[in-house]
Amino acid sequence: MTTPFYVAPEQMMKDRADYARKGIARGRSLVALSYDEGLLLVAENPSNTLRKVSEIYDRIAFGGVGRYNEFDQLRIAGVRHADLKGYSYSRDDVDAQSLANQYAQILGQTFTHEMKPFEVEILVAEIGTEASEDQMFHIRFDGTVNDERDHTVLGGEAEAISERLGNAFEPAMSLAAALRAAVDALAGPDRSLDAGELEVARLSRGGERRSFERIEGDDLSALLG
Amino acid sequence: MTLPLFDPPRDPGPSFTGLLRHAGLVPPVPTADVSDRLPLAHGTTVLAVRYADGVVMAGDRRATSGNLISHRGIEKVFPADRHSGVAIAGAAGPALEMVKLFQLQLEHYEKVEGQALSLDGKANQLGQMLRNHLPAAMQGLAVVPLFAGYDVRRDQGRLFQYDVTGGRYEEQDFATTGSGSLHAGQVVKLGWRGEMSEGDAIELAIHSLEQAADADSATGGPDLIRGIYPIVATITADGFTRLDDDDIEARFRALLDRLTADQA
Numbered sequence: 001m002t003t004p005f006y007v008a009p010e011q012m013m014k015d016r017a018d019y020a021r022k023g024i025a026r027g028r029s030l031v032a033l034s035y036d037e038g039l040l041l042v043a044e045n046p047s048n049t050l051r052k053v054s055e056i057y058d059r060i061a062f063g064g065v066g067r068y069n070e071f072d073q074l075r076i077a078g079v080r081h082a083d084l085k086g087y088s089y090s091r092d093d094v095d096a097q098s099l100a101n102q103y104a105q106i107l108g109q110t111f112t113h114e115m116k117p118f119e120v121e122i123l124v125a126e127i128g129t130e131a132s133e134d135q136m137f138h139i140r141f142d143g144t145v146n147d148e149r150d151h152t153v154l155g156g157e158a159e160a161i162s163e164r165l166g167n168a169f170e171p172a173m174s175l176a177a178a179l180r181a182a183v184d185a186l187a188g189p190d191r192s193l194d195a196g197e198l199e200v201a202r203l204s205r206g207g208e209r210r211s212f213e214r215i216e217g218d219d220l221s222a223l224l225g
Numbered sequence: 226m227t228l229p230l231f232d233p234p235r236d237p238g239p240s241f242t243g244l245l246r247h248a249g250l251v252p253p254v255p256t257a258d259v260s261d262r263l264p265l266a267h268g269t270t271v272l273a274v275r276y277a278d279g280v281v282m283a284g285d286r287r288a289t290s291g292n293l294i295s296h297r298g299i300e301k302v303f304p305a306d307r308h309s310g311v312a313i314a315g316a317a318g319p320a321l322e323m324v325k326l327f328q329l330q331l332e333h334y335e336k337v338e339g340q341a342l343s344l345d346g347k348a349n350q351l352g353q354m355l356r357n358h359l360p361a362a363m364q365g366l367a368v369v370p371l372f373a374g375y376d377v378r379r380d381q382g383r384l385f386q387y388d389v390t391g392g393r394y395e396e397q398d399f400a401t402t403g404s405g406s407l408h409a410g411q412v413v414k415l416g417w418r419g420e421m422s423e424g425d426a427i428e429l430a431i432h433s434l435e436q437a438a439d440a441d442s443a444t445g446g447p448d449l450i451r452g453i454y455p456i457v458a459t460i461t462a463d464g465f466t467r468l469d470d471d472d473i474e475a476r477f478r479a480l481l482d483r484l485t486a487d488q489a
Contacts, residue, residue, distance in 0.1 A: 055336050077230045079336045081226060081227075083241060084226065084244065087241075087325075087326075088250070
């Protein structure tokens with residue numbers, strides 16, 4: 001019988017974190033920010049079918065970056081969690097916080113106990129009846145949860161994008177202004193992004209029961225101006 | 226409630242009813258005839274009429290158990306999703322549960338798969354739910370729904386009738402189900418014309434419900450005292466729209482005035 005090599009726990013965690021960070025940094029980023037009617041989610045995504053932003057429930061949206069198959073599996077689990085909960089109790093009892101905690105459990109558990117951590121970062125966003133009740137939970141590959149206000153960035157270049165977005169952000173911006181700020185932050189000073197490279201969706205207050213809505217095609221081009 | 230994650234071979238896919246089976250939330254089937262032993266509420270008359278721009282669905286508000294009126298304001302016409310509606314007759318409890326599950330099934334599919342089912346796919350789903358419900362129907366809990374919708378791929382309204390075995394029958398012009406369906410159906414049959422306007426189709430639906438209520442004790446007419454009126458909804462390219470109670474009240478009052486004048 002061979003004795004396994006001893007690896008210090010600190011080293012093991014650092015290796016896994018480096019591995020996950022590298023995987024996430026390979027993909028494009030996603031930003032979410034509040035605007036005057038709700039929350040806006042913008043991802044740099046050249047694909048029209050492999051979505052990074054999706055609907056979870058009436059007032060809850062999901063955003064994911066990193067490995068597509070991994071965050072999509074988490075997205076579907078989130079839809080199932082929300083629909084089962086709404087069916088068993090009531091639609092009003094489905095909330096982002098409980099879902100974010102569930103995600104954190106799974107990501108944390110996998111990071112500590114499995115060979116390979118998830119190479120994803122995810123966002124669970126929920127709009128309330130007023131802007132002050134909006135919630136954005138940013139969950140990282142190791143299960144760390146952050147409760148974000150106003151805006152958040154997921155992905156490899158989060159720091160640089162976050163700084164640009166923070167500079168451009170103002171409370172209660174119009175949809176077009178918020179979209180412009182998000183796209184400029186994602187693109188940075190040396191690039192520009194057009195409608196075909198963006199995936200945009202919003203959660204808007206005061207409309208129908210299902211508040212998630214994609215902004216695509218001509219609507220998106222018109223907003224980008 | 227934990228996060229429902231599955232190994233690929235056990236994954237229920239986009240099916241919400243499949244997910245419910247995994248979660249152990251499927252209700253048991255009764256082993257004896259329930260309706261013989263306990264009073265059950267039954268929903269009665271609903272109908273769907275195709276017109277130029279889509280489909281009108283309508284249903285009365287009465288639920289009966291035996292010869293008693295158990296509810297005066299029950300609702301039997303529901304949106305199934307944005308472009309379709311479902312109306313129910315039969316044992317009220319299981320019927321309302323089936324509507325709730327059907328609505329969820331369509332929404333769940335749409336969210337998991339990223340696109341809505343085709344209208345045929347939705348109609349088939351309801352047929353399968355009815356077929357699964359057959360053992361309960363044999364114990365006196367029969368549910369007989371109507372399904373109608375606007376087919377965005379074919380640009381037309383379509384309607385479907387069912388039986389308790391899950392048999393799915395697409396009708397061309399109109400469909401009725403429930404205890405007053407014979408009387409309501411006759412009125413619609415005589416008044417139906419191709420390419421009717423929305424207003425005419427709504428009038429026809431209201432007239433047929435009034436006549437069904439006049440001839441069938443289990444069908445409720447307009448309740449002028451309590452202000453409870455049958456539910457009428459239209460399904461067009463713009464989606465499912467339920468008419469305002471005020472609008473329906475005005476139409477019923479006009480109809481009753483005409484019928485009264487005819488008697489004089």
